[in-house]
Amino acid sequence: xxxxxxxxxxxxxxxxxxxxxxxxxxxxxxxxxxxxxxxxxxxxxxxxxxxxxxxxxxxxxxxxxxxxxxxxxxxxxxxxxxxxxxxxxxxxxxxxxxxxxxxxxxxxxxxxxxxxxxxxxxxxxxxxxxxxxxxxxxxxxxxxxxxxxxxxxxxxxxxxxxxxxxxxxxxxxxxxxxxxxxxxxxxxxxxxxxxxxxxxxxxxxxxxxxxxxxxxxxxxxxxxxxxxxxxxxxxxxxxxxxxxxxxxxxxxxxxxxxxxxxxxxxxxxxxxxxxxxxxxxxxxxxxxxxxxxxxx
Numbered sequence: 129x130x131x132x133x134x135x136x137x138x139x140x141x142x143x144x145x146x147x148x149x150x151x152x153x154x155x156x157x158x159x160x161x162x163x164x165x166x167x168x169x170x171x172x173x174x175x176x177x178x179x180x181x182x183x184x185x186x187x188x189x190x191x192x193x194x195x196x197x198x199x200x201x202x203x204x205x206x207x208x209x210x211x212x213x214x215x216x217x218x219x220x221x222x223x224x225x226x227x228x229x230x231x232x233x234x235x236x237x238x239x240x241x242x243x244x245x246x247x248x249x250x251x252x253x254x255x256x257x258x259x260x261x262x263x264x265x266x267x268x269x270x271x272x273x274x275x276x277x278x279x280x281x282x283x284x285x286x287x288x289x290x291x292x293x294x295x296x297x298x299x300x301x302x303x304x305x306x307x308x309x310x311x312x313x314x315x316x317x318x319x320x321x322x323x324x325x326x327x328x329x330x331x332x333x334x335x336x337x338x339x340x341x342x343x344x345x346x347x348x349x350x351x352x353x354x355x356x357x358x359x360x361x362x363x364x365x366x367x368x369x370x371x372x373x374x375x376x377x378x379x380x381x382x383x384x385x386x387x388x389x390x391x392x393x394x395x396x397x398x399x400x401x402x403x404x405x406x407x408x409x410x411x412x413x414x415x416x417x418x419x420x421x422x423x424x
Contacts, residue, residue: 130197131418132157132173134165135183135204138411141404145411152424159183164381167191174198179418181411184381184398187211192219200421202414205401206230206281209329209352222421226413227281233406234350235285238323239293241348241374241394242269250394270294275319277312278326278351279304286323301326316340323348324355335360344371350400353378358385365390376400 131149136159139146149156157173159165165173165185174180174195180187182203189212192198201216203225216223244250248264255262272295276283279301287297300307300315316322317340324347326332333347333356341347347370349356358379364370365387374394375387387393401410 129153129178129422129424130155130157130176131179131181131422132177133159133181133183134170134173134185135159135181135411136162136164137402137407138181138183138204140407142408142411144408145415148412148415148419152419154179154419154424171195179422181414181418182211184210187216189215192216192221195221200224200418202226202418202421204410204414207327207352209327224414224417224421226410226417229410229413230401230406231281231285233403234282234325234400235289236403237376237396237400238282238286238325238348238350238374239289241376241396242321242323242346244394245346245372245374268294272296272320273318274298274321274323275300275315277301277322277324277332280325280327282350283323283325286325295321312337313340317342319345321346321348324351326351326355328352329354331355331357333357333361338364338369341369343369345369346372348374350376353381353383358387362386362390365392 131154138158146156167186170185171191171194176197178197179200180198182201187210192212192215198221200222201211206225206227208225211223213223246267248266252264274290274295274297276287276297276299279299287299290297298315299305300312316337319342322345331354335357338360365373372392376396376398381398387395
């Protein structure tokens with residue numbers, strides 16, 4: 129049995145998941161590129177593969193129709209936007225993900241980003257390393273009005289932590305909570321912080337909706353890069369409409385876009401799930417899923 133790995137960092141920190149597969153006699157072929165694979169690369173990688181431990185590589189119809197031996201896809205993570213699930217199912221390919229594993233890690237990093245921004249940790253560190261002793265005044269989480277867009281596992285966990293720290297939390301989710309677009313406009317105009325935890329690819333914060341946001345808002349995004357109009361985001365950062373932005377996800381990854389030039393944007397390379405505990409949990413669950421779906 130042959131299982132190939134799309135996720136670029138599989139088993140880097142812990143070999144538990146790898147050993148689960150090897151102990152069942154599975155041949156494991158890791159991602160040779162140490163990055164997200166292109167369509168041509170994943171097509172070649174899937175040649176004669178029975179199973180795939182998937183990352184964010186494209187797994188649409190044009191890829192899957194050429195994966196003749198593929199029987200199971202186990203996504204290491206929650207998001208399934210890169211997988212054409214209906215087509216996979218039509219080909220008899222079983223598809224799974226690891227919905228519970230990332231919640232704590234992503235929530236922690238979201239809160240860490242907000243605290244880093246609020247308490248001016250990065251500019252204060254830069255001051256010290258340049259020999260400048262300067263006391264900067266930031267803001268606390270207590271009393272902030274925080275809008276959470278997307279109220280699934282991660283959004284709910286972020287909300288729990290923020291409430292514990294004294295924030296006033298308002299969730300928005302058309303699917304889970306039945307909220308309307310008019311409600312979103314009103315909530316954006318009254319929120320000090322907006323944090324994105326929504327699924328899907330559709331742009332939520334369009335240029336129009338960014339216009340509804342309160343001047344000086346803090347925007348956080350650990351969900352999908354395509355949920356925000358990048359040109360409008362860039363303009364809002366330049367004008368101060370958005371005072372600070374943290375982004376861990378981007379429309380194209382690796383990212384080399386215009387936000388790199390914004391000093392008030394904190395950018396991280398899609399690492400919200402990159403804690404040792406989270407990676408081990410997700411990789412182990414994905415390995416168990418692939419073994420189950422391959423009948424091992």
